[in-house]
Amino acid sequence: MNAPTLDFWFDFGSNYSYLSAMRIEQAAAAHGVALRWQPFLLGPVFRALGWETSPFVLQKEKGDYVWKDMVRQCRKYGLPWQRPGNFPRAAVLPLRIALAGAGQPWIGEFCRRTMRLNFAEDRDIDAPETMAALLADMGLPAHRVIDEALSDANKLRLRRQTETAMEKGIFGAPTFFVGDEMFWGNDRLDDALAFARAQAGA
Amino acid sequence: MNAPTLDFWFDFGSNYSYLSAMRIEQAAAAHGVALRWQPFLLGPVFRALGWETSPFVLQKEKGDYVWKDMVRQCRKYGLPWQRPGNFPRAAVLPLRIALAGAGQPWIGEFCRRTMRLNFAEDRDIDAPETMAALLADMGLPAHRVIDEALSDANKLRLRRQTETAMEKGIFGAPTFFVGDEMFWGNDRLDDALAFARAQAGA
Numbered sequence: 001m002n003a004p005t006l007d008f009w010f011d012f013g014s015n016y017s018y019l020s021a022m023r024i025e026q027a028a029a030a031h032g033v034a035l036r037w038q039p040f041l042l043g044p045v046f047r048a049l050g051w052e053t054s055p056f057v058l059q060k061e062k063g064d065y066v067w068k069d070m071v072r073q074c075r076k077y078g079l080p081w082q083r084p085g086n087f088p089r090a091a092v093l094p095l096r097i098a099l100a101g102a103g104q105p106w107i108g109e110f111c112r113r114t115m116r117l118n119f120a121e122d123r124d125i126d127a128p129e130t131m132a133a134l135l136a137d138m139g140l141p142a143h144r145v146i147d148e149a150l151s152d153a154n155k156l157r158l159r160r161q162t163e164t165a166m167e168k169g170i171f172g173a174p175t176f177f178v179g180d181e182m183f184w185g186n187d188r189l190d191d192a193l194a195f196a197r198a199q200a201g202a
Numbered sequence: 203m204n205a206p207t208l209d210f211w212f213d214f215g216s217n218y219s220y221l222s223a224m225r226i227e228q229a230a231a232a233h234g235v236a237l238r239w240q241p242f243l244l245g246p247v248f249r250a251l252g253w254e255t256s257p258f259v260l261q262k263e264k265g266d267y268v269w270k271d272m273v274r275q276c277r278k279y280g281l282p283w284q285r286p287g288n289f290p291r292a293a294v295l296p297l298r299i300a301l302a303g304a305g306q307p308w309i310g311e312f313c314r315r316t317m318r319l320n321f322a323e324d325r326d327i328d329a330p331e332t333m334a335a336l337l338a339d340m341g342l343p344a345h346r347v348i349d350e351a352l353s354d355a356n357k358l359r360l361r362r363q364t365e366t367a368m369e370k371g372i373f374g375a376p377t378f379f380v381g382d383e384m385f386w387g388n389d390r391l392d393d394a395l396a397f398a399r400a401q402a403g404a
Contacts (some may be wrong), residue, residue: 023231029275030386049261057320057335059251059373061371061372061373062373062374063385064371065371065373065384068383068384069385069386072393072397076393142254145219168267169263169267171261171263171264171267172264181270182267182270183271183363184267184271187389188271191278
């Protein structure tokens with residue numbers, strides 16, 4: 001029998017995607033569920049819904065709450081936290097790298113390191129020098145990886161990936177899919193994994 | 203030492219409040235936390251935020267998702283579920299009754315029965331005859347309870363309660379408070395209870 005698969009749709013600028021990205025690889029493995037990293041651009045999805053930026057910026061009350069919630073959630077998950085000075089932070093380059101490398105063995109570590117830079121160190125993750133240093137630190141051929149990420153074919157792939165997100169009904173991040181079954185938000189990751197495991201056993 | 207207290211802000215028209223209302227009394231008791239039922243009108247809060255109705259109606263993508271999520275959540279919590287034919291359903295009368303009766307021993311049972319009528323039986327909970335039958339079925343003096351709920355003083359109290367909700371930064375329901383610490387959504391009920399218990403032990 002094939003292992004059940006969980007698709008993890010995320011953007012590096014999304015704070016609730018941070019909570020999921022840091023634990024999803026381990027959690028999926030513990031459930032015997034295969035994981036597919038599905039980076040996409042959340043900005044165009046928000047704009048298609050009529051929002052010029054994150055609802056956490058547009059809705060002051062919800063935004064004020066979210067930053068308190070993040071402090072508590074990070075404490076709960078044992079994660080470092082520093083509110084980004086720039087939110088939502090642009091992450092086109094790391095998303096292009098993640099899409100190009102989605103099937104590589106280093107994808108999980110790359111995503112966790114990038115998330116940590118944004119949400120624990122308040123660093124500009126969209127800067128080429130930041131990404132080059134991160135990749136080099138992981139022992140990867142930074143310039144080759146970045147060149148591939150910046151190829152026309154990969155740029156087009158990220159646009160198509162974002163269109164696919166909209167076609168699937170995604171309106172926020174993180175979003176998880178098990179087949180056609182959609183789960184929205186870090187608070188549903190455990191439900192999604194349980195669903196994936198149950199499907200496989202059916 | 204006083205028992206820690208959890209304030210539960212809810213509207214009978216709110217589907218995620220349903221998930222909390224059905225389990226909160228038992229969960230609070232299990233944690234040794236005192237519970238205060240805080241009914242309020244969610245509609246004026248949404249309008250003050252610039253939304254003419256529920257975001258689940260205004261945002262089609264999110265709304266489509268929410269009804270799938272509710273099916274799964276109700277299965278998880280072992281609750282009956284029928285999508286209301288009218289959403290968000292007006293609940294001014296039951297909210298007035300709940301506010302007038304918030305300190306009564308029957309408040310929990312009243313709220314659960316009202317929620318069940320809305321979200322499991324698709325009944326018009328704002329109709330006086332529905333409320334009269336429900337109260338009588340609970341062995342309460344239905345007409346006296348309803349008369350008190352409809353008094354000018356109690357009507358004014360519900361308006362003030364709703365203003366208080368806005369002043370506290372509430373932007374949705376359910377919302378929980380432990381002192382000034384706010385927790386939004388049924389997904390945070392367990393965190394709020396754990397926080398309340400930790401505060402008491404501190």
